[in-house]
Amino acid sequence: METIKVGIIGTGFSANFHMEALRRVPGVEILAVAGSTMDKALVLAEQYRIPYAYETYHALLSNQELDVIHNCTPNYLHFEINRAVILAGKDLLSEKPLAMNSSESGELVSLAEQMGTIHGVCFNYRHFPMVMQAHTMLMSRQNGKCHLVTGGYLQDWLLFDTDYSWRLEPELNGPSRAIADIGSHWCDTMQFVLGKKIVEVFADLKTIHPIRKKPSNNMSTYAKGLNDVFEEVDVSTEDCGSVLVHFEDDISGVFTVSQVSAGRKNKLHFEISSADSTLYWDQENPNTLWEGRRNEPNKEWYRDPALLSPQAAALAHLPGGHQEGWPDGLKNLFLDFYNEIKRKRRSQTIEGERNFATLADGHHNMKIVDAILMSSQQKEWIRVC
Template sequence: MKVINIGIVGTGFSAKAHMEAIRRIPYLRVAAVAASSMEKAQQIAEEYGIPKAYGDASELIQDNDIMAVHNCTPNYLHYAINREVLLAGKHILSEKPLGLSSIQTKELALLAQNSRGVSGVAFNYRHFPLIAEAKHRISKLTYGQVNLVYGGFLQDWLLHRTDYNWRLEPAYNGASRALADIGSHWCDTVQYVLGKKIVKVFADLKTVHPTRLKPPETAGMLKGQSDPEYEEIAMRTEDYGSVLVHFEDGIQGVFTISQVSAGRKNKLFFEIAAEQGSLAWNQENPHSLWIGHRDQANVELSSDPRLLCESAAQLAHYPGGHQEGWPDALKNMLIDFYSVVRDPSLKSTAAVRSFANFDDGNQIMSVIDAILESHRTEQWVKIS
């Protein structure tokens, strides 16, 4: 079995998660890492036993030994790196968003269509076993036609005015924050389960903290420094928002996104109400798919592969009761992505490919653009 040499660009949370997932798949190998400095790259390379280190992403991309690149950099760097990889004809798996604007993501989607490499976006919530099971049941009309969908994605990591991160600055993260960062995951996951795209939105967004306190670079690093001097920064992106949505075929819904909900760490959840039953799933309890009935007892389906349809069972790697979670969904995404890399004939076969490609990433950016326009104009906006 031919080993695929992979280059990781970035050294943060997502980069390390990708490295660990890659190591769980026998025919994949992290062969190089690139960082913002050679010192940082060498440090990570030594820590993870990676053969090559680069202080410049372009050097990694042009390395002839590297067959695929994982773009795990901050958002403002995504477009340029993704574009360079596509033009080099290599495989690219990018963290979302593909770029900071729909102009950038549309260009990348067009380049990807004509590239000899495989391109994917890390919308990994698609790859939980019970998400595949829900998709299967919806597609088979097990509960009849879907009427409505509701849910959201809630976090609390930006609850306090003193919470600060580069994602709060539009120059690094784009015009939207909460909706683009985590709302994009909700939209992609629910569109995937339904097999229907969002076609129209009506949004109401809010910034809870008009200004935030940015600590100095050395805050918390100097001995005895208990009261650092903060810089007051005006906020131009949303902390939370609620969005009414229309999907294809008349399905309606609503979702709420928040990064200021105390106690909620990473709650992506949805409920799909159909003619004869409902399905509900919560990422913080991913091993249970709630099935609601009117005239009989409700049911909770576990992620036991013996109880799931074939496509869902393939994503559950251990017997029932051996719980799998977020890292395993990331591993499933890589298995899916690299199965297409190994067999390019599958590239255009949507029935085989379940990972999000650059067309999907571009479509999600169009949804985010429409949400921002809807909030600004206080009107329904169609997805372009």
């Protein structure tokens, strides 16, 4: 089979991890990279031995050798680039969000369906082995009917008013921050694990630092300021919040997101209470899944391919006791996505689940964010429509 030729648009945090993960996917070659400047593109091209470097995504898309595009740019560029990629007839894997609003993301879904391209969104937490184990256990109903879901996603990188990033600027990041940036990951993960969509929300969002100190130098996500020269700027997007949710099939839930919780670096966690047991998973301890019972001893499932369901074992690439983590979950997403492309090239009928999030999934998550913002403003339950 021919090697699948890939172009990366973007040169920041996400682009680097995409490149590292893609080097572990068989049959894939990163052929080109585009940055906001030629210098940035050339640095990554040299670092990863990429043949072509471009100053604009337009120039990259003119390369007829490319089959697939990864969009790893800041949020405000996602819609225009995703639209251009789809219209160019390339398969697309986009960082989330798909666009700045659900009207734009809806347009992308329609275009992708018309063009017949393969498309995905980087909701990578569904691709952890123990998340898949929870999913397969719930789908088999071996835990009984689910009735309550709790959890959240907690970070601390914006705890101080001197912490700053382009993600604090709505014109670059969008009208929501904590919910859209990390809450969307929790929502997508839970909808995947449960096999049920979120249909209604009631939200309470809060901005802890309505004024922040923006340093004079440009800062990337997670960077720390090293000088005392700054300007005070107004912040309108949320630092934290809690959301009551209703899933399909009469499942209730609540989750909390925060980018201002000291000591919490990247704590995506969930607890699912069902009729016969409870399941708990924490991304910062990704290789175990806790199962609680009332009249039996509690137990922990370990990331050991010999002990897991076939679907979960397929995501565990090392023997038990050999730990895998965040980069491996991203690699699993890419393996899933590129296996779909390979099946398409062979004109094979798709069999089994396609577990990566599609543009339709990304669009639904954008509608959830819209509903959460509206609910927080109106102080009432809002349907996701």
